[in-house]
Amino acid sequence: MSMIYDSIVIGAGQAGLATGYHLQQAGLRFLLLEAGDEPGGSWPHFYDSLSLNSTARYSSLPGLPFPGQPDRYPRRDEAVAYLRSYAAHFALPIVTGARVVKIERAGRFFRIVTADKGCFRTRTVVAATGFFGRPNMPDLPGQGQYRGQVLHAAEYRRPEPFHRQRVVVVGGGNAAVQIGVELAQVARVTLATRHPIRYLPQRMLGQDIHFWLKFSGLDRTQWLDEQSMPVFDTGKYRTALAAGRPDQRPIFERFSADGVIWSDGRHEKVDAVIFATGYRPHLAYLAELGALDETGRARQSRGESTAVPGLYYVGLPRQRTVASATLRGVGADARIVVNHLRRYCQVQQRTHARRATEAALKRRTRVWVSRGHELMGLIGLMTLALRQQIAMQRLAAPRLVGEALVRSVTVSAGFLGLGHAAALYAPNLMRS
The missing domain is CATH 3.50.50.60 (FAD/NAD(P)-binding domain)
Known part of the structure; x- marks a missing residue:
């Protein structure tokens, strides 16, 4: 059986990497699925001269400051290099070339289907494909x-x-x-x-x-x-x-x-x-879950799906703040989402454990009662058979001896068990 993850993050750009960091800090089993050949999301595909509109000081993901002079405005290539070094620094588990085709429910879990890397199962999903997907x-x-x-x-x-x-x-x-x-x-x-x-x-x-x-x-x-x-x-x-x-x-x-x-x-x-008319989030892979509205937008509130329990988002524009879709904002949003996600996993696991325990107790109770009833029924049948045999012997035995023998066989069958009673009193019956 394939591994079941606590969470799988779709995308290894700025939103996915920040989410991976907080999942790692929380000690959860997780994986990042990235459609591209390397982490970095959309950044490698922007125009060459692009520069951030926030300084390096305010362009860092959690746990690792953006390198260099903090008051400068980094260029595109610097941002790409920073994101890739971030993934390596924290050794985040990333599967590249994993383009997600669809996500579906599979009992208590999600089943994630990719184009070339097979399927994955997870308790929760974080859609971190960001704002620049389409x-x-x-x-x-x-x-x-x-x-x-x-x-x-x-x-x-x-x-x-x-x-x-x-x-x-x-x-x-x-x-x-x-x-x-x-x-x-x-x-x-x-x-x-x-x-x-x-x-x-x-x-x-x-x-x-x-x-x-x-x-x-x-x-x-x-x-x-x-x-x-x-x-x-x-x-x-x-x-x-x-x-x-x-x-x-x-x-x-x-x-x-x-x-x-x-x-x-x-x-x-x-x-x-x-x-230069902007972008729309790429979320088509969530359509079969019923997670999107009629315009293709996520049904969510502050990063938590309002339509699908266990589904979360990081990197959507104005998800929580004006900066939610930027290097400056994704870290704080990811931390909040992972806190919700962790509590969801804990509740789900406790609920499953309780139901499994209850089911096991019911199975054990049913087996014990069934076997007990079966044993008592067999003892009763054998006692009846013994009574019949004794009744036949009474014709040749004194009345008082026959009644004593009946009482003895009944008590023995009840307290010593079927086999013991037969072994103990069969010779008496023969002698009678």
Whole structure:
């Protein structure tokens, strides 16, 4: 029989690694299943120049500080290296190349089916595939007839392939602004947005903005929704957009065969359109459990499934705080989830042990009563047979001797047992 784990974590990115750390600290049997070839989640697939919008000081997972000068803003490659060293440092049990296809109930346990690594059984599941599993790709009018290049920010790597091209970047968040400003150095770029861009100073009163978010309590409020997340800016991006590098316009109305049509009706040829329109959690593998709503979102509250007992989440946007989907926030969320998960395992194991004990006691009671009834029945039958034999002998024996013999046989059969009674009194019957 295959091992039954206390918990299996789906994903070995920042959310999965933080969860693995806390499971290890709790002394639970666990495993991380990672679809990629190495731990790190989505980080290796982001564009080359990406930099964190939090300093190294506020970009650490639990138990291991981000290396280097704490007030700098690490780049993508540094984040990838940090996550891989984190997994190695704590020797977290990770199965790579394990893409989860579906999860189903198997009695008291979950059965996890992967594409290439077989099946696994576990008491609990933590979905830690995070927020960046599936690019959010809009479908705008005329997009199917456009002959230029259309891609998502997840596919963008560096500016050189777009040298001297006409590019439109769609979106108003951190990724859209970072990519737009970078591309504007080699191409003619427009940043197309549905809403005005909101900026938040990267530093205030000598401290990084994440210091103020964390220690003011604003982290735990819902003052920002997914559409209004500001661009964290040291002044670089606001200055670039004010100088028209890139320029900014309301999003175009539709695609044409060779470009776009702006809201004022003007047509413009465009070589490429890059959608920096965010991501959606990849949770399709939970569909058969009934864990998702009609839009594909998790039915959960603060990381605990409200639809499936034993199912948990780490890394969802605003799961508990504004930082829940970031390096800064996943550690605290993972700790809370593992505490709930551990209590769930304890209750489940106690319940199972109690039911098993009750069932064993019932089986033993039934066997004892059944055998006792069977023995008494056999003794009664033999006593009756002996009585009949004695009655036949009475014809040739005195009355008083016969009655004494009946009483003796009855008492012996009751107290000494069937075999003893027969052995003791058969000779007497023969002599009678």
